[in-house]
Every structure is written in structure tokens, then in C-alpha cells.
Amino acid sequence: MNRIECCPVDVALVSEQVVASVTSDSLTLFSTECSTVLETYRANSIVNVYADKDHIHMIGAKPLVYTVDVENSAVESKEISSLAMICCSDFLREENKLLLCSEDLSNKVVLLYDVNTHSVVNKFKTDREVTSVKFRSKNFEVMTAGKNGIWKIYDIRGSSQNPVSTQYDLGGQLRLQGHTGSVSYCLSHVNGANSLYTWKGQGRPQKRWEYSDREWFVGLLPGDNPDDTFAVHGFFKNAQAIITSTKNLPAHKTKYFHKYGTKDESGHFCMNELNKKTFVTACKTGIVVQSAEFSVPDYAKHTARLKDAVRKQKKRMFEDVEHKEMEKVRIRWETEAKKNEGLNVFDTHLSEESFEIGGTLGAGSFGVVFKATSKKTGKDFALKVMPNRCSVYTEKFVTERELLIQREMSHKNIVPMYAAFQTKLSVFFVYEIMNESLQDVLNKKKPMLLAVNETAWLTECVASGLCYIHKRGVLHRDLKPDNILYDKNGLAKISDFGVATDERHGTICGSPGYIAREVISRQKQTPALDCFSLGVILHRSCVGRTPFELPDGHVSDEYVTKCKYSPPVSMNLSVREVTTNLIKKSPSERWTAKQVLYSQLVTDFQHQREYNLQKLVRDNELLSSKDVNTCLNLPLTE
Incomplete structure (x- = not known):
């Protein structure tokens, strides 16, 4: 599992190594392994982002479709003149088809849009109450969900003016819908309670789970076989996301499949899955990337290799950043030291001969400390000795910095420095001797x-x-x-x-x-x-x-x-x-x-x-x- 700190509106997996994140005015590509920014693009009024292996498609509300070529970073924008403002959309990755929903004077219009040719393939009208449009399993199967509680499944292979449809009244307001594997799902909200319905193409939708507004649900993920699905959900109060087999959903409070932590208590609002290998979820404080292979005996052991690769990549990046930081420090120190070039910050009335040097008292961060007795007064001092590398600007700056700082300090709880002098080989600091x-x-x-x-x-x-x-x-x-x-x-x-x-x-x-x-x-x-x-x-x-x-x-x-x-x-x-x-x-x-x-x-x-x-x-x-x-x-x- 890897976490990317950002504030996205929507996310899409370009590949197992790259995730696309959009805000209202920009697109950012992140590495899923080390959370680094790969590319950034500017755009206007973005509401959704989708991706295939070669391109990233951003949907603008105006309406505009932005297409980014991942290989050469070229950006192309196309305006869809036959639409007003886009309110919702979906993307079928296998066939490069977009589903766009826009509002006209009396109804809402749904368009099937080919991103390869930038042309409208099909078009039909639907209810004004529709708030979500999604592909089912094929590009001719379209689902709509609305505020009136009606869930419709269209077959648009026939007449675009009057497509064949099947509808179900689930009651309340339909907030979320989607399709994974062989299962379609829809979320209904009635009187403070949320109900998850699933449908496999025959009969009526089945009510799978009912939960309160204290919990959140973001969608279903496919398992190893078409009948296996996993719900991504959680509780607002403890900021935890849970991945549960839909067979265990009613009893998830005592029996859950996998759990991972998040930092956000507002719940995850979108997710994207790729080839049953990787999936991402997004919340207000960032993106979480992790393995989508849930049907394994030990999920933690299964993901250990991925986690180890992420740690190693982060370590390499940290070392690279550290090298750059140290280079900046070296340049800054050299600049500061050159400013004092020609100035003598040391005492000239003292020398090594002024003291009788005894045993070692200890070692500091940049030198060794000896006991020293003044030949003139017989008083004991602590003598810190550092190699004189003042010809090297970095060492010159370190030495002069400690000298200037210590000269300014006069406090009962700070070891006082009485003098400082240098020879060709060494730099000496004279301190009060401590016990x-x-x-x-x-x-x-x-x-x-x-x-x-x-x-x-x-x-x-x-x-x-x-x-x-x-x-x-x-x-x-x-x-x-x-x-x-x-x-x-x-x-x-x-x-x-x-x-x-x-x-x-x-x-x-x-x-x-x-x-x-x-x-x-x-x-x-x-x-x-x-x-x-x-x-x-x-x-x-x-x-x-x-x-x-x-x-x-x-x-x-x-x-x-x-x-x-x-x-x-x-x-x-x-x-x-x-x-x-x-x-x-x-x-x-x-x-x-x-x-x-x-x-x-x-x-x-x-x-x-x-x-x-x-x-x-x-x-x-x-x-x-x-x-x-x-x-x-x-x-x-x-």
C-alpha cells in the first residue's frame, strides 16, 4: 500500500506504475511506487478523468474532452458542440468509448462518444431526474440512476430515439451505481438508511446490505471469478477503509476481509481498478494505491514484495534528495565563508604555547576536547582542538560559525568560551572546564x-x-x-x-x-x-x-x-x-x-x-x- 498526499477530484490508473489525479484546473501524474510527481498539465473545469494504456481523457463541464498522449505528453482538446454542460460520464477502457450525459431544455441527453475518432456514435434521451450514467458490460448496455429512485438499463443497439430499456423502482434517491465482473450495483438512500442492490442481468435486483449514514461505501471490486465481488466501505468515526466480500457484508462488523488505514474521516469518494491487479481510492487528503488481488490466504504476505519495492524506491529517492540538499549546503557555506574572507575572527595574543595540554576530556561534533592549564595563571580550561581546514570554505564556515555564536553567548546555563586562536594545523577554542x-x-x-x-x-x-x-x-x-x-x-x-x-x-x-x-x-x-x-x-x-x-x-x-x-x-x-x-x-x-x-x-x-x-x-x-x-x-x- 502506498499513499500519495494530494487533494483530488477524481483518479484513474494509467498503468500499474502511474496514477492520474485531477483537480478542477489541473492533471497530475504520480508514480504509484514512490508517490513522486511525473507530469502536470493545466485544464479548465475538470469533473472526471479516465485512462487507457496510451492516453488520459479528461472531461470538462463546458463541455470539452481533453486527451493527453502519455508517451509524448501532447494534449488535444475537443469541444462537443451538440451538448450543453456535462453533468456525469463514464468510460469503457476496452473499447475506448465515453458515455456523456448533458441536460437540454426538457430532458437529459446521453451520448456514446468514440475518443479515437472524436465523434458521437449514438445518442438518446433519458429522464430529467438522472444523476448518473454508467456502462454495464458492453458499449451497447447503459445504466442510468436518478433522484426519483428509478434504475434503468438500456440496450442502445436498436433505435436511438426509443431504445429498449428495463427499469426498477428502488425507492428513495439513487446515489451511486456501477458494474464489476458480471454484477451491476446501485445504492439507494431512503430516510437516513442506505441500501446496496446488485443485479446479474436476470430477475429483480437483490438487496445485499443496508447501512446508516455513519458509514460510507464507494463501490465494488471484482474477484478471481465473475461471482466474487468485494465492497470498499468504512466508518466515518475511525477513518478506516474496509474491503469485504459481498457475501459477508451483513456481518461485516464482526467478520471483514481486509482493512487498511486512512487519514481522512470524510470517507473515500471515488476509486479505480486495473486488470484485477491494482486499485486506487481517493479521499480529501490523498490517494491510496494497493494490490487488488484479494483472494489470497495471506494478503499482508502477498503485498510484502510490493511494499518492499516501494520502500527501496523511496530510500533511493531520499538519498538522491539528501545529496542535492548537501550540495546546496556546501554552496551556501562557501558563499558565507567568502564574505568573511580577509577578516580575522581569532585572538592573536594566545598560542598553543600559552597552555600546558593534559589528557582527553571528550570529543565534540567537530573536534576533540583536552584539559589545558594556563601557564600564566595556572587556571584549568577545556581546550577544544579542531583540524585547521580553513582553506576549505565549508570547514572555514563551520569553524567561524561556532566561534561567532559562542562569542555572543553569555548565560549561566551555557558553557562560556573565553578565547579562540589558530595555528597552521589546528584551531583552538578555550572553554570553562566542566566536571x-x-x-x-x-x-x-x-x-x-x-x-x-x-x-x-x-x-x-x-x-x-x-x-x-x-x-x-x-x-x-x-x-x-x-x-x-x-x-x-x-x-x-x-x-x-x-x-x-x-x-x-x-x-x-x-x-x-x-x-x-x-x-x-x-x-x-x-x-x-x-x-x-x-x-x-x-x-x-x-x-x-x-x-x-x-x-x-x-x-x-x-x-x-x-x-x-x-x-x-x-x-x-x-x-x-x-x-x-x-x-x-x-x-x-x-x-x-x-x-x-x-x-x-x-x-x-x-x-x-x-x-x-x-x-x-x-x-x-x-x-x-x-x-x-x-x-x-x-x-x-x-
Whole structure:
């Protein structure tokens, strides 16, 4: 099954690989395998579309018949002068015949139109109440259905003025009719109830099924033999489409044949089937393409090969798109770096000789971090070392971007950068030395997790830092436990702005498990993506794993894209409130960092901290200012 996002008026299968979709003013050809647009054509007042293996025929209300040659993309339009506005139509693919219905002064006129010669083959008058015309099995058998409840079957081989007809009064209003295999069907609506009738050419139509307006029905599909038919129907309330053998229709609530999901609750309004192999249904939010071979023991297994081919095609397309995106990024970075050419953004009073470099502290997204001691002051720093590739514009831009962003940052919850200098081989960033990362804390605590007060403290620190950078239009884009560091007093700070950027550019970056769905889907990136990462970090700190982590430890992009988050019952209610409002599919529905600061989790912790401080001051009047600051910064101990 494959879904194509669009808003069609009608659909038709050109082949098993191509589906045609029309709106009122355009025709679009989509690939059924990877949902990509193949061609687009403009037209006016389109009401229906039909297709054979070589051509696509669009019916305009004016009346016009547009014919598109699939092979050479040529478009031809023919006006039918003998008709007024077309109200309904049908197409017999095997014989390339169109059935058109138009209204004259007193009656409705039905025309048999040959699309090969663009000529009217036959013509007859019918009731003014007719709202639908369809071919039966041959081009000389025509069915009409109307608002008066009369279902007529015409044989137009004789006189066109007075064709032979058989009619049945089904009552109510006839809303839908069609023919599949050896079965004709018609839908009657009476007093809020819908009745499906079938007819095999003899006797009276048989009432097969009655359903309410809470359900919808779009048509019948053929099975392996002429007597096998399957109904495509569903319920409005749960947006599910069901494919049921007509033999099981009365009991479909407990026994259905196949079911597949849709995103639209208004029901499918049209469908098209090709050679009993493929069929499409259309609703307001798109087109669903899937196999029409239902008479198999295991439909899911039968369609697995098709689904696998679709996945592989989408992967190839994604890789191609990713390559093009990276090329755009490279060009943009080179352009930005050239603007700063000749400017020195580094400090000149420092060099590698100014520090005594010690052991490795860790590795960032673009460099390695060492412990370094200033030879002049004896103070310890964290020295981030990156290869000096500033002759390459992309690397030059990455380096200068981190330097410029960090120089602008001055906040208690962001690791400060004191200086930056370069040599021929390396670029150096001088940061405040930190005690440990959140990842180190979580590793030490295994199998234990962060306590609620520790989680509240972490939430307050990170949310405060995010508020600061988001207010300045900067996105971190790689928030994870490794990039949240604690100083010696236990204050959590955000570090590593190597992939940070402003809000204008939407490239893929970040760490698996912590990146939001809009990054994977290449949608516009906003501060909400950092808030999503914060929610994942809090879940990881309280549960021991990320929310979309598979049993083998890998993270499924599909799970992240669907973003169906369910926090464990054991999670603290205040923490659960924060994670549930951060890990949301839609960026607009997520809490902002400022909203997190006003959450119950953070405010309760702040109130408790202030109460403990006041109590401590009362108990010890000689409390130093250093002790007060420590109380204000450190989380409560249990």
C-alpha cells in the first residue's frame, strides 16, 4: 500500500506504475511506487478523468474532452458542440468509448462518444431526474440512476430515439451505481438508511446490505471469478477503509476481509481498478494505491514484495534528495565563508604555547576536547582542538560559525568560551572546564535513574539555556546527554554549538534518538526541535532509554516520524506532564522552553528550594554568601 498526499477530484490508473489525479484546473501524474510527481498539465473545469494504456481523457463541464498522449505528453482538446454542460460520464477502457450525459431544455441527453475518432456514435434521451450514467458490460448496455429512485438499463443497439430499456423502482434517491465482473450495483438512500442492490442481468435486483449514514461505501471490486465481488466501505468515526466480500457484508462488523488505514474521516469518494491487479481510492487528503488481488490466504504476505519495492524506491529517492540538499549546503557555506574572507575572527595574543595540554576530556561534533592549564595563571580550561581546514570554505564556515555564536553567548546555563586562536594545523577554542556530562552521570547511576528533584533541576537548567539561545534566533540542533555538562557546583550547562545555526536553514543534523520528526522529514526547523530533544533527554534520564528505541538499541526513524509517545505509568506525574507536552508530532503543539520553566515540575522544585534556603538561614545565622549561592544552585538531596 502506498499513499500519495494530494487533494483530488477524481483518479484513474494509467498503468500499474502511474496514477492520474485531477483537480478542477489541473492533471497530475504520480508514480504509484514512490508517490513522486511525473507530469502536470493545466485544464479548465475538470469533473472526471479516465485512462487507457496510451492516453488520459479528461472531461470538462463546458463541455470539452481533453486527451493527453502519455508517451509524448501532447494534449488535444475537443469541444462537443451538440451538448450543453456535462453533468456525469463514464468510460469503457476496452473499447475506448465515453458515455456523456448533458441536460437540454426538457430532458437529459446521453451520448456514446468514440475518443479515437472524436465523434458521437449514438445518442438518446433519458429522464430529467438522472444523476448518473454508467456502462454495464458492453458499449451497447447503459445504466442510468436518478433522484426519483428509478434504475434503468438500456440496450442502445436498436433505435436511438426509443431504445429498449428495463427499469426498477428502488425507492428513495439513487446515489451511486456501477458494474464489476458480471454484477451491476446501485445504492439507494431512503430516510437516513442506505441500501446496496446488485443485479446479474436476470430477475429483480437483490438487496445485499443496508447501512446508516455513519458509514460510507464507494463501490465494488471484482474477484478471481465473475461471482466474487468485494465492497470498499468504512466508518466515518475511525477513518478506516474496509474491503469485504459481498457475501459477508451483513456481518461485516464482526467478520471483514481486509482493512487498511486512512487519514481522512470524510470517507473515500471515488476509486479505480486495473486488470484485477491494482486499485486506487481517493479521499480529501490523498490517494491510496494497493494490490487488488484479494483472494489470497495471506494478503499482508502477498503485498510484502510490493511494499518492499516501494520502500527501496523511496530510500533511493531520499538519498538522491539528501545529496542535492548537501550540495546546496556546501554552496551556501562557501558563499558565507567568502564574505568573511580577509577578516580575522581569532585572538592573536594566545598560542598553543600559552597552555600546558593534559589528557582527553571528550570529543565534540567537530573536534576533540583536552584539559589545558594556563601557564600564566595556572587556571584549568577545556581546550577544544579542531583540524585547521580553513582553506576549505565549508570547514572555514563551520569553524567561524561556532566561534561567532559562542562569542555572543553569555548565560549561566551555557558553557562560556573565553578565547579562540589558530595555528597552521589546528584551531583552538578555550572553554570553562566542566566536571562531567549528563551521560557520565547516567552511566554512573546505572541501573538507578535520576531522582525527581535531579530531573527538575536538569529541566530548569536546560530550559533556561534554551530560552536564552532561542530568544536570539539560534537553534542548538544537537541536544543530547553528552552535550549537557555539569560544573563543580552541579550547575548544568549546554555545550557544543558545532552544528548550531539560525532558523532559516533546514539541513539534517543531530544524534539518532534525539532529533525531531521535522528534521528527518526535511521540514522547516524551529526552536521546537530543541524542545523535542529536551523531552527525549528527560525521558531517557527517568526511564533508562529513549522513547523510540528498539529492543536491539537502534532508533527507528519510522517510529520517530509517527511520534506516538506513551510515557510509562511509573514515571512521576510532573515529569510526565513535561515529556508528554514536549514529545509531540506537531512542532506547533509542543511546549516552548519558557513554558517548561513554568511547568509544575520546575516551579514546585523552585519553591521547595527557596523554602529549604530560608530554613537553613534561620537555623544558621552565620551562613556565608557562598553557602547561599550553593543552596540556590544545587538540587536538593534526599
